[in-house]
Amino acid sequence: MPIIVNLDVMMARRKMSLNELAGKVDLTLANLSILKTGKAKAIRFSTLEAICKVLDCQPGDLLEYSDK
Amino acid sequence: MKFKDKTRTEKVLIVMHIVAWLAFVGFAIEAGAILTSYIVSCINPAASAHMYKQLNLDSLMQFSFLHYSMQVFFLFLIPLIKAYIWYLVIKIASGFDIKNPFTSQVTLKLEKISFLLLGTWIVFLMNAEHSAWLLSETGKQYGSEITGDSIFMAGLVFIISQVFKRGVEIQSEHELTI
Numbered sequence: 258m259p260i261i262v263n264l265d266v267m268m269a270r271r272k273m274s275l276n277e278l279a280g281k282v283d284l285t286l287a288n289l290s291i292l293k294t295g296k297a298k299a300i301r302f303s304t305l306e307a308i309c310k311v312l313d314c315q316p317g318d319l320l321e322y323s324d325k
Numbered sequence: 326m327k328f329k330d331k332t333r334t335e336k337v338l339i340v341m342h343i344v345a346w347l348a349f350v351g352f353a354i355e356a357g358a359i360l361t362s363y364i365v366s367c368i369n370p371a372a373s374a375h376m377y378k379q380l381n382l383d384s385l386m387q388f389s390f391l392h393y394s395m396q397v398f399f400l401f402l403i404p405l406i407k408a409y410i411w412y413l414v415i416k417i418a419s420g421f422d423i424k425n426p427f428t429s430q431v432t433l434k435l436e437k438i439s440f441l442l443l444g445t446w447i448v449f450l451m452n453a454e455h456s457a458w459l460l461s462e463t464g465k466q467y468g469s470e471i472t473g474d475s476i477f478m479a480g481l482v483f484i485i486s487q488v489f490k491r492g493v494e495i496q497s498e499h500e501l502t503i
Contacts, residue, residue: 284503288503289503291501291503292503296501297501297502297503298497298498298501298502299498299501299502299503300502300503301502301503304503
């Protein structure tokens with residue numbers, strides 16, 4: 258898929274583990290893992306909002322478009 | 326969970342499961358009875374006059390053993406295919422998850438049922454052609470007349486299976502929406 262999820266990059270910048278983020282955004286570890294590995298087909302605005310709030314970033318920091 | 330606590334759809338599925346079992350056993354018995362009476366008639370030709378459901382194929386056996394065998398083969402094949410269709414319905418009903426109903430297994434089984442129904446129609450067609458030939462040769466009607474029910478059902482089930490296939494895709498997308 259040409260949409261790349263840079264969740265791991267932002268987590269590394271904020272020095273936050275997947276467990277910690279899952280607890281703060283109220284998502285299961287399994288769902289967050291799907292998002293992190295790029296297997297997700299869609300993301301809800303509410304999820305995006307919660308992740309942006311916790312990681313203190315913009316949606317553009319998490320998502321990237323690449324047609325390569 | 327008790328039967329009365331289940332939703333209407335779950336109750337319908339339970340009833341359908343029981344009906345499918347009854348139909349499967351019924352058609353399996355019919356196929357078995359026809360096969361058994363054919364084997365008996367091969368040993369004792371007089372038995373061809375008293376086959377399953379008072380079927381009298383004695384005159385056909387005297388006319389030609391090959392055509393008698395063909396007629397019995399069609400008579401045996403139709404309940405056999407129907408029994409297998411009901412077996413697939415049992416499989417669908419037993420593994421049906423009401424929370425995640427759209428699975429590729431159900432789609433595959435529905436597709437298989439539609440092709441089997443098409444197969445039943447082809448057997449009916451062959452049987453009707455054979456019977457028409459026998460009518461012209463012997464002057465007696467042996468097989469059943471052709472009906473369009475099977476091909477109609479085959480088309481209907483195939484459309485449902487394609488709708489189910491799309492349902493599987495939508496469910497998969499829904500599950501992968503975070």
